[in-house]
Amino acid sequence: MTEASVNLNNGGSMHEGTETVLEPTTTAHPLTPVFTRVVRVRRETKDTWTIWIERPDVYPGHRPGQFNMLYVPGVGEVPISIASSQRESAARIAHTIRRVGPVTSALVALRKGDYVGIRGPYGSHWPVGSAAGHDVVVIAGGLGLAPLRPAVVELLKLRRKLGALALLYGARTPEDLLYQRELAKWRQVLDFQLLVTVDRGTRDWHGHVGVVTTLIPGISFDPSRTIAFICGPEIMMRFAVRELLSRGVPPNQVYVSLERNLQCAVGFCGHCQLGPKFICADGPVFPYDVIEPYFLVKQL
Amino acid sequence: MAPDEGRAETALLLRKTRFQDLLDHLVQAGYRVIGPTVREGVVTYDEIHRVEQIPRGWVDLQEPGKYRLRYDKNNPFWFSFTPGPISLKRYLFPPTQTLFRVRRDNGRPRAEAVIPDPPRYAFLGVRGCDVRAVAVQDRVYIDRQGQFSDSYYAKARERCLIIAVECQTFADTCFCTSMGSGPQVQSGADLVLTELPDAFVVRSLSDKGQAIVSALELPPAAPEQVAEADQAVREAAGSMERRVDTTDIRNLLLRNLENPRWEEVAKRCIACANCTMVCPTCFCFTVQEVTDLSGENIERRRVQDSCFNPEFSYAFGTIVRQTVSSRYRQWLTHKFATWYDQFGTPGCVGCGRCITWCPVGIDVTEELQAIRNSDGERGASA
Numbered sequence A: 001m002t003e004a005s006v007n008l009n010n011g012g013s014m015h016e017g018t019e020t021v022l023e024p025t026t027t028a029h030p031l032t033p034v035f036t037r038v039v040r041v042r043r044e045t046k047d048t049w050t051i052w053i054e055r056p057d058v059y060p061g062h063r064p065g066q067f068n069m070l071y072v073p074g075v076g077e078v079p080i081s082i083a084s085s086q087r088e089s090a091a092r093i094a095h096t097i098r099r100v101g102p103v104t105s106a107l108v109a110l111r112k113g114d115y116v117g118i119r120g121p122y123g124s125h126w127p128v129g130s131a132a133g134h135d136v137v138v139i140a141g142g143l144g145l146a147p148l149r150p151a152v153v154e155l156l157k158l159r160r161k162l163g164a165l166a167l168l169y170g171a172r173t174p175e176d177l178l179y180q181r182e183l184a185k186w187r188q189v190l191d192f193q194l195l196v197t198v199d200r201g202t203r204d205w206h207g208h209v210g211v212v213t214t215l216i217p218g219i220s221f222d223p224s225r226t227i228a229f230i231c232g233p234e235i236m237m238r239f240a241v242r243e244l245l246s247r248g249v250p251p252n253q254v255y256v257s258l259e260r261n262l263q264c265a266v267g268f269c270g271h272c273q274l275g276p277k278f279i280c281a282d283g284p285v286f287p288y289d290v291i292e293p294y295f296l297v298k299q300l
Numbered sequence B: 001m002a003p004d005e006g007r008a009e010t011a012l013l014l015r016k017t018r019f020q021d022l023l024d025h026l027v028q029a030g031y032r033v034i035g036p037t038v039r040e041g042v043v044t045y046d047e048i049h050r051v052e053q054i055p056r057g058w059v060d061l062q063e064p065g066k067y068r069l070r071y072d073k074n075n076p077f078w079f080s081f082t083p084g085p086i087s088l089k090r091y092l093f094p095p096t097q098t099l100f101r102v103r104r105d106n107g108r109p110r111a112e113a114v115i116p117d118p119p120r121y122a123f124l125g126v127r128g129c130d131v132r133a134v135a136v137q138d139r140v141y142i143d144r145q146g147q148f149s150d151s152y153y154a155k156a157r158e159r160c161l162i163i164a165v166e167c168q169t170f171a172d173t174c175f176c177t178s179m180g181s182g183p184q185v186q187s188g189a190d191l192v193l194t195e196l197p198d199a200f201v202v203r204s205l206s207d208k209g210q211a212i213v214s215a216l217e218l219p220p221a222a223p224e225q226v227a228e229a230d231q232a233v234r235e236a237a238g239s240m241e242r243r244v245d246t247t248d249i250r251n252l253l254l255r256n257l258e259n260p261r262w263e264e265v266a267k268r269c270i271a272c273a274n275c276t277m278v279c280p281t282c283f284c285f286t287v288q289e290v291t292d293l294s295g296e297n298i299e300r301r302r303v304q305d306s307c308f309n310p311e312f313s314y315a316f317g318t319i320v321r322q323t324v325s326s327r328y329r330q331w332l333t334h335k336f337a338t339w340y341d342q343f344g345t346p347g348c349v350g351c352g353r354c355i356t357w358c359p360v361g362i363d364v365t366e367e368l369q370a371i372r373n374s375d376g377e378r379g380a381s382a
């Protein structure tokens, strides 16, 4: 699909921080999925798989950081971030899924040719377009790399328009690293600072060991003109944000992606509220200054 | 022209002896009439056909954690009760609804959406608070800036008729005057009735309402009758004792997310979720997968849920709101603070249901005042 055929709709956005939102797949009731086929499955780690599906005709296209609701009949439906950019392929959509419970187990058990239900895309996105002219620091923890991957793909296409570009990625162990081939390819990209760390090394791991925030001093960027995208466990995001702010990155240029229980994805079931925000419709990507008053309150 | 004069000019009179005609006409016009009636010791909303089903002469006594009904044979009034546990939410947004069924064409699954076909309800005897609750729900379910409108609710709403009856008596738990939702009904209903001992003053606020009064050929009300009815409602409004100070209430609550009062109320709250179930504006739901034994028939249902249920906030393998204090805080701040951000209106209409039906008698108005009195105090976080 070309950019031009994407249905851009401004009215749908309840979000201050991002520009445009694509209208989600519309069916008779907004909670009704359409079915499509799995075209490829790749095992990433011992508990995580990437699944590519055929783009349904009614699916309008997405932006980095948005998510879809994936549905397995008889099992259930869950929110899963979109792990591919439509600039890579217009025909298929990737999701990287960690097996943690009934629905994700059913999703990762799908094989090429199987059907899966999808509705989406939903939510706000990483403002990749506004990164031009900035230094960009992307920080991913664990599965948090999945929703950031399409942003990195698009940032690399914009590379000439950016200042410094860095990706800091932390995983539990070397075996938990996602997209290993792609990481190897990205390492070859000039002017792209890619640093990887693990919480626990193994004998043949020669890279960094330690939490992802310990990588920040190792990259060069100009804080005041930096835009940062962060996704990972909340505790990791708290530390990463604190570190960036203390170095002088303006809070409205730091973006975080949050996760909450989420059943409808259209700002309606009430589960995903964090203060006044619906994570599904106002988020999941928020400028940090907007979400900070709620993000820091325990059990909100 | 003063607004009251406008009200007087258009006011009609429905004698109580003709009330059955109204019910009959509504049925003839294709409506299913849902009105107040006594069931299992409470005034509920249910389908009614006869005036005898209206709780004429019944008076409710409501207090924190208590509800009683008393019959007074000398009471000429038909609507001397305030809201019972059931609100229009049950009809406009049923607690369980099938969203879609999964069909298979040669192995390819297809989600067949259930096309909503709600009855044409005529809601009768709706009090100011509940009329406002529908207006609040409209913002939640329909008016979402082109976002998502709920097809069942939207259709049920479009088809329904609302006949309000203004309150002239209040329960101890009512605080509609603080929330600006009653007892007078100025908008949101199709017809507004104000009771006199032997008749109702009737005002029509919509074309749908106008069609009903025209068909009944109601005579105009005499100015004295209108004045008497209005006076009774005004006096009653003045006598309401329970109050909420809504001054800057959104910011008050949002700057007190770590107030020690949340811990205090959590010592009493048993997280039973009654308050959210009876609240006419609470809308949260969960979605369930329902499969028969063969696994062939699969459907997805939306079911009413509550922020007091621990699993409500289950995500990334944990419960985000572990403590009861965090769940009570979520509820109260949603109603009185974040609802403004989301829908431009408070989520509370002052019906008092949550106060009456709380088994331990927790009173929102008291909790809000306690927060106000301890504004700025910080305790151990929730």
Ligand SMILES: Cc1cc2nc3c(=O)[nH]c(=O)nc-3n(C[C@H](O)[C@H](O)[C@H](O)COP(=O)(O)OP(=O)(O)OC[C@H]3O[C@@H](n4cnc5c(N)ncnc54)[C@H](O)[C@@H]3O)c2cc1C
Binding pocket: A067, A076, A077, A078, A079, A080, A081, A082, A095, A096, A097, A098, A099, A100, A101, A102, A103, A104, A105, A143, A146, A147, A258, A259, A260, A261, A262, A263, A284, B314, B315, B316, B317
């Ligand atoms: C915006 C967003 C993006 C996400 N992106 C990804 C991703 O790219 N890859 C990935 O692997 N995971 C992602 N998740 C998390 C994923 O949705 C959960 O792991 C998944 O819901 C777990 O369901 P389960 O049945 O396998 O496991 P369990 O944790 O056992 O869940 C049991 C049931 O609880 C409910 N449940 C659990 N977690 C959630 C939740 N967050 N929201 C709603 N219901 C829930 C479901 O109904 C589920 O069936 C994302 C979550 C959000 C909110």
Ligand code: SF4
Binding pocket: B275, B278, B279, B280, B281, B335, B347, B348, B349, B350, B351, B352, B353, B354, B355, B364
């Ligand atoms: S919060 Fe309580 S008083 Fe307010 S509308 Fe809901 S049930 Fe009624």
Ligand code: SF4
Binding pocket: B268, B269, B270, B271, B272, B273, B274, B275, B276, B308, B354, B357, B358, B359, B360, B361, B362
């Ligand atoms: S406030 Fe009362 S009704 Fe609400 S959950 Fe707590 S105990 Fe139950």
